[in-house]
Amino acid sequence: MTLNVQDIRRDFPILNRKVNGKPLIYFDNAATSQTPQQVIDVIVDYYSNYNANIHRGVHSLSQEATDAYEQARLKIQTHFNAKHSHEIIFTAGTTHGINLVANGFSSLLKKGDEVLVSALEHHSNIVPWQMLCERTGATLKVIPMNQNGELILSEFDSLLNENTKLVFVNHISNALGTINPIEYIIEKAHSAGAAVLVDGAQSCPHLKPDVQQLDVDFYVCSAHKICGPTGVGMLYGKEEWLKKLPPYQGGGEMIAEVSFEKTTYANLPHKFEAGTPNVCGGIAFGAALDYMNTIGFDNIAKYENTLLDYATEQLLQVDGLKIYGTAKEKTSVISFNVANIHPYDIGTILDKMGIAVRTGHHCAQPIMDFYQIPGTIRASFMFYNTKEEIDTFITALKKAVMMLS
C-alpha cells in the first residue's frame, strides 16, 4: 500500500480550519500531533456510552470500560512487541514514565554509582535524573555530541565503566531530529552491566520499536505525539525491573491489602497505576495506534523522509539560513535560524500567515548552549503534511525574512 495523503487529510478535521484568515499549515508535530476523526469518535463514544470507573465496578458500564482499557493495553503490548501485557504501564506521558523510573532507582543507587545521559536530551530526560543523583549521591555524566548533532560513540564507550548503572537516551531528538543508534548504546551499556531507558517520545510517531528485539530495559512515550490525546502515555519496563522497582505513588488500585500496620502492593501492572487512570485516554491511545498501523509505519517513514528531503533542499535556498542538526540518520524535524533574526519574530509572522512552527529552546537548553544560540525555529512534519504546504511555508518564510531584515 502507498500512502494517499489527500485521503488521510480528510481524517483530520482540524486541517480544514483557518488561522488568521489563512488555511492552517501545521508544522508543530514534534510538540503535539493532530487527532484523526477515528480517534475523536472513540473519545466521544466513551463519554457518550460507557464512561465509568474501572477494575472495581460490578455494573455493566464499569465492566465495559475495564474491558476497553485492558484491550488498549494489549494493543500497546502488541504494537511494541512486549513479552507480557503487565510490562505496559499506563502513565500520564513520557515525563511521568521517566519520573516513575527515576523515583524507583532512588532505592537502588548509591554514592559512587554513575548514570549517563546524552547531550541530546529533552529536559524531561535530564531533570528527573539530576534529582535522582541529588537524592542518592550518584554522579551524572554526559555523552557528548558533535556539530552535526550526533552522539560521539567513542566518548560513550570510554564513559562506560563498572560504576555505570543507568544510561538514558532519546531514540530521536526533538530539537534536531537525530535518530540515535540505540541498538549500539543498549548493547554496550548491557555489557558494562548498566540498564537503559529510551525516551521514545519522538520516535513512536515515525517508527515502530520492538522492545524485545532492542532488548531495552525501559521505553517511554506519550500518546499525543502519535495522533492520540494528551495526558496519557506508556512505560514499557522489563518484568524483572518492574518487579524490582518500588511503587511510585501510593493510593487506590495499586494495593493488595491495606491496614494501618502494613500495606502490600498489587501485582504488575497495577502496582504502578495508583488512582483512577485516564480511562478514556488509554482507550483512545489504543485507537491511535490502530489508526497509525492501518496507514503502516513503513509507508509513514518513507513519505515523511521525502518531506524532510524536500523541505531541507528548499530551506537551504533561503539566504542566510542555517540548519542545526545535520545527522545522517534523521527524522522529519528541521531546526534552523536565518541570519541574526530572532526565531520568535519569524514564528510570529509565520503564525499571521496561518503557519504553526515552534520557536525557542524546545526544552533542550543544553543543545542550544552547545550551538551558542538562544533557540531555533523548528518545523516538524507528519504523514498528513504535503509538499505544497512546504512551498507555501518557504514563500512565507522568505517574506518574513524580508520584513525583518
Ligand code: PMP
Ligand atoms: N522527550 C522528548 C524527546 C520529547 O519530545 C517530549 C515532548 N516534547 C518529552 C520527552 C516530554 O513529553 P510529555 O510532555 O508528553 O511528557
